[in-house]
Amino acid sequence: MAHPTDEAWQLSRQYKDSAAANILQGRPExxxxxxxxxxxxxxxxxxxxxxxAELLAQLGHRQEAIRELHSIAIRYATEGNTLHAIAACKLILALEPQHAETPENLASLIAMRNAEEHPQPNEPEPPGTPLFSRLPKDVFLALLELLEMRRVNGGEHIITEGEQGRSMFMLVTGTVRVVHTPRNAPPRTLAELAEGSFFGELGLISDAPRTASVISIRDCTLLEVTRDMLAQLGARFPTFERMVQQFYKDRLLNNLLESNPVFQPLSGEQKRAIAQRFQTRTVEPGTVLLQQGQRSQALHLLLRGRCSVVHQDPDGGERPYPDMTEGALFGEISLLLDLRVTATVRAATSCLLLVLDQETVKERVLTHPEVRRALTHLSRERLDRTAAMLAEGAEVRGSYLI
Known part of the structure; x- marks a missing residue:
């Protein structure tokens, strides 16, 4: 489909404004x-x-509405726009719960596109919705039945910072703002997310409090996946939990490689090669991951669980640092700059981690001069901050050199 001209877009906007006014005045036709x-x-x-389609259904033209929604779903699935296709399919099921044609067609089209576009090793993931595209047809159909579709008005909180999360959201239409409110500081906008974005996925596997609020900028349509849904699917399809873990691992790694200053200078190809070298490690409570005074042998990314961090003073006393939770990265400064760590990190609970070995770091990360400059700057900042806090006897907050 060709994109509309600016004039056509403006005229379309006027028709939609007129439609909204007609709905408020009770004129659905x-x-x-x-x-x-x-x-x-x-x-x-x-x-x-x-x-x-919704107005057709409201006016009693249910079958015409279903046909329109079916056409929308199939067109979007063919174009790779999976979220819009699923939203249209959910509306069909709301009108006709026993309807099977569209979900079956949708599952087949998504599986076909995934087979055609499946990336070879070291190639980027094709555009689309990876969580859905990886699912076998029977699992996809079961998830489609359970998915909840939500609509929120502009200005409404979808996620509230500090609350316990149990859901992941997929933005079908609309725009949202991600906002973090630091202690004793005004709120800060971290990002604005558009259609097709995922957020809140940590809530599927962790009881950790939400670290930011997500607020709709304008009216939004969302698909919500809850932890209870995943438990139901996991009971029916034993491989499903592993798929979700892989999805979460890939998302977290992607966020790390795109946002962490250590990895930002690397090319997309270099980042993908590094991502493939991360290994999964599970440890029991009490396991020492970094020992104060020794050098780190690996870079650690905490997927699930909580780690305690303690600095031992020369007189034998211990000074606790804030615990590390899901998404924490540690050991990178010591590893990359060959420095001794200044605190001991232990698993406070059972933990699942992603680990990048020293050899990979030396071969694929340290060879980049901009990475070394970023590391030097980051390590100086952390060391100065930690030294100042320890000297003053202050409670340690934020980043510290490990």
């Missing part, structure tokens, strides 16, 4: 006509296309 004109001008407007 006129609203339907307006939305249909908006879709003619901008066929990419998924929200308007779904409004057409």
């Amino acid at each position: 006129e609203a339907l006509a307006d939305y249909r004109k908006a879709v003619e001008l901008n066929p990419h407007d998924s929200a308007a296309r779904i409004k057409v």
Whole structure:
């Protein structure tokens, strides 16, 4: 489909505004006509296309609404727009719970696209929705039945910082803002996410509090996956939990390699090669992962669990640092700059970690001059901050050199 011109987009916007006004005034027939004109001008407007189907259903044209939604779902699935396809399919199931044709077609199309676009080793993941594209057809159909579709108004909190998470969200339509509020400081916007984004996935595997709020900027449609859904699917399909763990591992690694200053200078190909070298490690409570005074032998990324961090003073006393939780990276400064660690890190609970060995770091990371510069800068900052806090006897917060 060709993208609309600016003039067509503006006219489409006017028709949608008129449709919204007609809905408020109780004129669904006129609203339907307006939305249909908006879709003619901008066929990419998924929200308007779904409004057409919803108004058809509201006016009693249920089968016509189902046909429209089926067409939307199949078109989006063919184009690789999985989230919009699933949203259309969920609307069909709300109208006709026993409807099987669209879910079956959708599952087949997604599996076909995944087979055609499956990346070879060292190639990037194709665009789309990897959690769904990796699922066998029977698992996908079971998940599709359980998925919840939510609509939120602009300005509404979807996730609230500090609350316990039990869901992951996929943004079908709309835009959201990710906001963190530091202690004794004003809120800070971390990111704005558009259609197709995932957020909150840590809530699927961890009881850790949410580290940021997610607020809708404008009206949004979301798909929600809860931990209870995953438990149901895991009981029916034993391989499903491993798929979710792999999805979470890939997401966390991708975020690390894209956002951490140590890895940012590397090319996409270099990052993908490094990601493949991370190994999974499970440890029991009390396991020492880093020992104060020794050198780190690996870079650690905490996937699940909690680690305690303690600095031992020369007089034998111990000074606790804040615990590390899911997503924490540690050991990188000592490993990459060959420095002794300044604190001992122990597993406070059973932990699942991703570990990058020293050889890989030396061969694939340290050879990049910009990485070494970033490490030198980062280590000086952390060492100065830690030394100042220890000298003053202050409670240690934030980053410290390990």
